[in-house]
Amino acid sequence: MNPPEPLSxxxxxxxxxxxxxxxxxxxxxxxxxxIVSIIVFASMSYSDVFSPALGGDPMQRIAxxxxxxxxxxxxxxxxxxxxxxGSIAAWYYDFPNWLAxxxxxxQMAVVGTMLGGLLAVGAAFFAAQNVMRIGLVRFxxxxxxxxxxxxxxxxxxxxxxxxxxxxAVAGVVxxxxxxxxxxxxxxxxxxxxxxxxxxxxxxxxxxxxxxQMRYGVVPQVLPNxxxxxxxxxxxxxxxxxxLGIVGAGGIGVELQRAITYTEFDTYLALLLMxxxxxxxxxxxxxxxxxxxxxxxxxx
Amino acid sequence: MNxxxxxxxxxxxxxxxxxxxxxxxxYAVAIALIVVLVWFCIDLEMTPAxxxxxxxxxxxxxGAMIPPHDGxxxxxxxxxxxxxxxxxxxxxxxxxxFAAPLGVLAAKAVVRNAVIHFxxxxxxxxxxxxxALVWALILVSAVGLGPxxxxxxxxxxxxxxxxxxxxEAIENLDxxxxxxxxxxGAGRLAAIRFAAVPQLAPIWSSQILYYLEQNxxxxxxLGIVGAGGIGFALEERxxxxxxxxxxxxxLLYCVCVGILDWISSRIRARLT
Numbered sequence: 001m002n003p004p005e006p007l008s009x010x011x012x013x014x015x016x017x018x019x020x021x022x023x024x025x026x027x028x029x030x031x032x033x034x035i036v037s038i039i040v041f042a043s044m045s046y047s048d049v050f051s052p053a054l055g056g057d058p059m060q061r062i063a064x065x066x067x068x069x070x071x072x073x074x075x076x077x078x079x080x081x082x083x084x085x086g087s088i089a090a091w092y093y094d095f096p097n098w099l100a101x102x103x104x105x106x107q108m109a110v111v112g113t114m115l116g117g118l119l120a121v122g123a124a125f126f127a128a129q130n131v132m133r134i135g136l137v138r139f140x141x142x143x144x145x146x147x148x149x150x151x152x153x154x155x156x157x158x159x160x161x162x163x164x165x166x167x168a169v170a171g172v173v174x175x176x177x178x179x180x181x182x183x184x185x186x187x188x189x190x191x192x193x194x195x196x197x198x199x200x201x202x203x204x205x206x207x208x209x210x211x212q213m214r215y216g217v218v219p220q221v222l223p224n225x226x227x228x229x230x231x232x233x234x235x236x237x238x239x240x241x242x243l244g245i246v247g248a249g250g251i252g253v254e255l256q257r258a259i260t261y262t263e264f265d266t267y268l269a270l271l272l273m274x275x276x277x278x279x280x281x282x283x284x285x286x287x288x289x290x291x292x293x294x295x296x297x298x299x
Numbered sequence: 300m301n302x303x304x305x306x307x308x309x310x311x312x313x314x315x316x317x318x319x320x321x322x323x324x325x326y327a328v329a330i331a332l333i334v335v336l337v338w339f340c341i342d343l344e345m346t347p348a349x350x351x352x353x354x355x356x357x358x359x360x361x362g363a364m365i366p367p368h369d370g371x372x373x374x375x376x377x378x379x380x381x382x383x384x385x386x387x388x389x390x391x392x393x394x395x396x397f398a399a400p401l402g403v404l405a406a407k408a409v410v411r412n413a414v415i416h417f418x419x420x421x422x423x424x425x426x427x428x429x430x431a432l433v434w435a436l437i438l439v440s441a442v443g444l445g446p447x448x449x450x451x452x453x454x455x456x457x458x459x460x461x462x463x464x465x466x467e468a469i470e471n472l473d474x475x476x477x478x479x480x481x482x483x484g485a486g487r488l489a490a491i492r493f494a495a496v497p498q499l500a501p502i503w504s505s506q507i508l509y510y511l512e513q514n515x516x517x518x519x520x521l522g523i524v525g526a527g528g529i530g531f532a533l534e535e536r537x538x539x540x541x542x543x544x545x546x547x548x549x550l551l552y553c554v555c556v557g558i559l560d561w562i563s564s565r566i567r568a569r570l571t
Contacts (some may be wrong), residue, residue: 015505033314040388040389040392043385043386043387043388043389043392044385044388044389044392044450045385046382046385046446046449046526047382047385047386047389047446047447047449047527048445048450049389049447059537060351062441062451064441065437065441065442067437068441069437089305104343106340107339107343108343109500110335110336111336111339111340114332114449115336150516150552150557151549151553152517152519152520152530153520154432154523154530155519155530155533155534155537158523158533158534158537158538159357159360159537159545160353160357162356162360162537162538162540163353163354163360164353164356165349165353167344168343169343169344169350169353170353172343172345173353221567230442237428238428238429239430241428241429241430241433242430242433245433245436245523246525246534255433256436259436259440262440264437264440267437271433274428274429275425275426275428275429278428279424279428282424
């Protein structure tokens with residue numbers, strides 16, 4: 001019996017095991033990094049990132065582009081009238097019209113969010129496991145909502161502007177459909193997480209299905225629904241801003257027009273307006289959401 | 300009125316007879332919302348007539364979608380889908396490269412200087428709302444038609460969003476491993492390498508993968524303005540009312556989205 005020997009054997013075993021595991025780990029990392037690099041490199045060359053046809057140096061082109069984007073503001077004449085070259089007023093030469101287009105974008109987003117949200121509430125009750133007992137209905141409603149979520153919003157917008165004609169209506173319909181798809185899922189998840197005991201109590205005291213939903217389920221989910229709806233409104237504002245590019249109304253129409261006439265500085269002016277609009281709506285919506293949550297936690 | 304109700308009224312008078320304000324408020328909110336809705340609908344010329352006509356042609360379109368048809372060139376569609384995927388990967392990769400330093404700068408835990416991280420945050424918040432298509436529209440005229448404009452558009456749109464997520468991940472790091480290493484005498488770099496990086500790598504990778512999924516969806520629309528990918532093929536076929544081919548492309552695309560989402564969610568599940 002020689003105690004040190006088994007110990008050293010054990011240590012050696014352990015060391016060998018550790019070396020093996022480190023080697024395996026390293027190999028895995030190297031293979032992983034190599035695969036990712038190959039995919040990224042192949043993708044980049046396939047999508048012309050290194051293509052010499054683009055003037056070779058993409059950074060140079062981006063610099064030129066940024067230069068063309070910047071407006072010619074003359075510091076001396078910055079606050080002069082619209083007729084003066086180099087003034088801010090000349091840069092925003094069609095401001096009232098752009099403001100009207102921005103307002104239309106907001107209207108489209110609001111109407112689309114409200115109507116889409118209304119439809120989503122209906123769909124959610126048919127998709128939630130705890131209130132819709134018929135599995136087939138649930139399955140069908142869910143699959144349709146999944147499909148609506150997968151089709152890109154602007155593809156829908158093109159189809160709808162072919163059907164409803166160019167203009168704001170096509171944009172609103174697009175937002176309704178997109179909102180329906182995304183909110184129905186969130187709403188049905190909210191319904192599935194409610195406490196069913198109030199509804200059961202109502203049922204036990206003889207209430208019908210609609211009364212059970214109205215007094216047992218709706219009060220529990222209403223604050224959630226409202227805050228999801230406001231979050232969706234924020235997203236819909238930026239969706240609506242892009243819709244005009246395919247002719248579906250709002251400020252995007254002006255963006256498209258600026259590009260058609262190669263007015264790059266106008267494009268930047270509109271971009272800044274979009275940013276301001278989105279920021280304002282975000283702030284208002286955040287304020288409202290905090291109030292809703294505050295009320296909920298107080299109750 | 301029996302004794303139970305009377306005693307209930309004593310305990311909680313508001314439960315039986317809510318004050319007028321609380322009774323009226325839900326109706327007031329509902330009426331205000333309906334007024335806004337009707338007003339906006341009138342402004343946008345959303346009349347039942349326009350709606351009815353649109354729905355009728357929509358029904359025709361959907362009727363024309365069945366059965367889907369490949370238009371005789373299925374390989375061109377597959378190639379366009381591959382290009383869409385390549386754009387999504389490239390855009391995500393470029394966004395990831397630029398979002399990492401920005402994310403570090405925007406993290407409160409790293410940059411003690413409040414002015415810097417506040418400024419970085421605000422600028423990113425401002426740009427977060429701009430959709431990729433809005434970038435694509437102008438980049439096409441700046442760098443030319445083709446997928447490269449789309450790649451840049453995706454990257455531009457993602458950098459602020461990804462950087463914000465990265466910064467939040469840094470702020471949510473478990474500080475104890477870092478403290479333990481510092482206490483054991485490790486330098487700042489060593490502490491970051493052995494305590495912060497192992498925590499961050501899976502989270503950041505999973506955020507990047509999530510954006511890859513999103514970008515595959517976003518990349519599909521950029522072709523509308525000539526920035527490469529499947530969007531161009533789709534738009535062209537919608538414009539000539541070839542809805543059977545539209546349905547074919549959309550179905551194929553949905554299958555690809557499903558596969559990519561599945562692979563990505565498998566990888567993300569392994570990461571975290």
